Amino acid sequence: MKFSALRVVKEALTGHKGWKPLWRNPQPQPDYDIVIVGGGGHGLATAYYLAKTFGKARIAVLEKGWIGSGNVGRNTTIVRSNYLLPGNQPFYEFSMKLWEGLEQELNFNAMVSQRGIINLFHTDAQRDAFRRRGNAMHLSGADAVLLDRDALRQKVPFLNYDNARFPIKGGLWQPRAGTARHDGVAWGYARGADMLGVDIIQNCEVTGFRINAGRVRGVETTRGYIGAAKVGVAVAGSSSRVMAMAGQRLPIESHVLQAFVSEGLKPVIPGVITFGAGHFYISQSDKGGLVFGGDIDGYNSYAQRGNLPVVEDVAQGGMALMPMIGRARLLRSWGGLVDMSMDGSPIIDRTAIDGLYLNGGWCYGGFKATPASGFAFAHLLATDRPHETATAYRLDRFATGHVIDERGAGAQPNLH
Amino acid sequence: MLIPHPLLGLRDAEEFVYLGDASLMQRPDPDSPTALTDFCDYVFLRDNPAGVHRELWFHEQGDRSWLVVTRNTLTHEILGAELATDAARPTVTQEPSA
Missing domain, CATH: 3.30.9.10 (D-Amino Acid Oxidase, subunit A, domain 2)
Structure with a gap:
């Protein structure tokens, strides 16, 4: 749905009866090219940039509750790029630049x-x-x-x-x-993605993954099976729970x-x-x-x-x-x-299962990363290569020793 | 949260320091051929369950004992606590009596 000054005047004179929901409420299709699990800020931003910047179609976002019911509606709305380490700071500065142009990009007031x-x-x-x-x-x-x-x-x-x-x-x-209006960010990305044809499916909880010969084929949900060539999981807070259904243990x-x-x-x-x-x-x-x-x-x-x-x-x-x-x-x-x-920094990477991608580990600072996280995750899902600012956010960095530990606290999550 | 300390009774969780999953007590065998990956998993990977979780709490402001506390991570309900030394002791399997 679009807004204009003329429309505001018209609606004011006709009792505001013509406003429509900002996004559709579609039935899930039997299969998609890309399914994003998690309709929070990161998942919606991922879907938006996949459709807008990377020209992908047949995308669905599956959300267990309703848009904005998770961390995107629970944070303290701060945006900043004041990190130290080279694996982090360019990414957060990229995010800061996206924040600065976000409202023009989405044509939506994210305050x-x-x-x-x-x-x-x-x-x-x-x-x-x-x-x-x-x-x-x-x-x-x-x-x-x-x-x-x-x-x-x-x-x-x-x-x-x-x-x-x-x-x-x-x-x-x-x-x-x-700061930014956190709900406005979720609504702006949801509206933007929906206008580009992304199916935002609410009240649809993923209950399992269908994995065949080391490759993901789709997801089982409370609204039936949905096939997918690629699945991106962006459910920070519950990453371990969701990835456990794919047999993966996480450093989280x-x-x-x-x-x-x-x-x-x-x-x-x-x-x-x-x-x-x-x-x-x-x-x-x-x-x-x-x-x-x-x-x-x-x-x-x-x-x-x-x-x-x-x-x-x-x-x-x-x-x-x-x-x-x-x-x-x-x-x-x-x-x-x-x-x-385990090092206080996020993960945006492929997983051991082909076609299954993970975006998580945001600790207590995921909101500020929303635009860049969505952009980098979309880049990874679309091209199978990490975005240039997110190359350090690998899942295997704990095994290889390339941890990004701003706090220097070691593998003790409650100290980061 | 109140932790039922096996020696001291109900103690406020604020007296304790939290370490994490009680499986950290089972250190991998350093002589195993897979020791490298075993230790990497041991240090970095966690089950992180939603529900019943056995975890290590250190009674820093008390008798400085380590406890294994069983707690529901969905509700914060504490289901039990035992001394870590007891929890670590190998279980003796008893022969069924005839």
């Missing part, structure tokens, strides 16, 4: 707002590490500014600079980073990550602020709610809800950083499932 992100540092050693990170960001074409304490105080005067445990010495600022644990939103307030926080030392980060939505979160709960979970100790930890982090939010009332909190990989 991309480049309000900047600031990572705080508290020691000389951390400052040096952030300076190095900033240089790595520059090398990939991204932007980064190292702010000292005075410059930071100009921007965000409301922080507690003299916290006894973590006095704030400055921050690494990426002005082009920001599923964990729960909580997020929080306060009541709506007048604008007080200009961008995104991260306080890694205190396990806390925050931004303010366009509606005025403070959107914040912290660490994962730290144990395997498929529950889509966390426990109170982390709620307390996040609240303490917020109070340590900016005591001014202490009177704000919490409106909602929720949890989402994340694929915690």
